[in-house]
Amino acid sequence: MAKVGFGIIGCGNIGPVHAAAIAAVSQAKLVAVSDIVEATAQKLGGQYGAEVHTDYRKMLERKDIQAVCLCVPSGLRVEIAEACAAAGKNILSEKPLEVSTKRIDRIIAATDKAGVRLGCIFQSRFAEGSLLVKKAIEQGRFGKLVLGDAYIKWYRSPEYYASGAWRGTKKLDGGGALMNQGIHQIDLLQWFMGPVAAVTAKTTRALHAGLEVEDLATAMLEFKSGAFGVIEGSTAVWPGHPARVEVHGTEGSVYTEDGAIKFWQFKKRLASDAKIEAGLSRESELGTGAGDPLSGLKTEGHRRQIMDFAQAIQKGRAPLIDGREGRNAVALIEAIYKSAATGKTVKL
Incomplete structure (x- = not known):
């Protein structure tokens, strides 16, 4: 071919x-x-x-x-x-x-x-850890999903934002710590937990005062399934930490860092769990963007x-x-920005 x-x-x-x-x-x-x-x-x-x-x-x-x-x-x-x-x-x-x-x-x-x-x-969806989490959800191993969280506590230097006139602008970047950096984990969170029904959020500029967009954001989520969740995103947290996504249910809990599984525990064990648990210390095959957008990326x-x-x-x-899947994370981030701007809960 x-x-x-x-x-x-x-x-x-x-x-x-x-x-x-x-x-x-x-x-x-x-x-x-x-x-x-x-x-x-x-x-x-x-x-x-x-x-x-x-x-x-x-x-x-x-x-x-x-x-x-x-x-x-x-x-x-x-x-x-x-x-x-x-x-x-x-x-x-x-x-x-x-x-x-x-x-x-x-x-x-x-x-x-x-x-x-x-x-x-x-690309985070293609990480081995992400695929294992998705499979466990589809198998019903978590029981009822109750909490899903994404934490993107990264650092970007003033030099990073100064390296391109478009960086940190609403017109060309669209947003800050969420739209540019945290969007990968926000996409994963929705892929795991399902669509979001409502969001309440706050954003600010904690370090990079000259930006048009946020470098710090928090959001409380209510998923359509009835589960709750939290998103925390920042580019003001030095030195930057691995991006973390957590999924919790009535019968199991898992969290990943940069796509690699770091905690894996279910009420009903399977034989395959031993191999996953043996690999909890491995590094992510994706690399990390915690402190620099490219130097740690694989x-x-x-x-x-x-x-x-x-x-x-x-x-x-x-x-x-596809494109419609790619749209979902942006729609949620838009709702977060609207909630932060209005001080009100926004329904999706």
């Missing part, structure tokens, strides 16, 4: 992670890259033997590209995605898909009209998701995380 040709739009920051992941997928080939800064595009393209473009529209004219990775700042994606869809290209976007559900709905409408696939990078999660996306194209199926 022919390899799926990939192009990358946006060669800085997360672009090289996508390139490395594509190179590690046997079903995929990096054909071309595009960036408005030619030197940035030349550097990445030269590293992987890919053609270089400074105008993504020219890259979209290529017949040897079937999929495009969107790695530009969040608030710049909708128009590019619409152009990709019109050109018949399948789209795999970094998280979040865009900075608002209104703009995400434009992308979904464009890809639906064009009949192309839309995926959103949430490409394995992206590799797994890009492999799924390539296989979806080859086999004519939907990707495991």
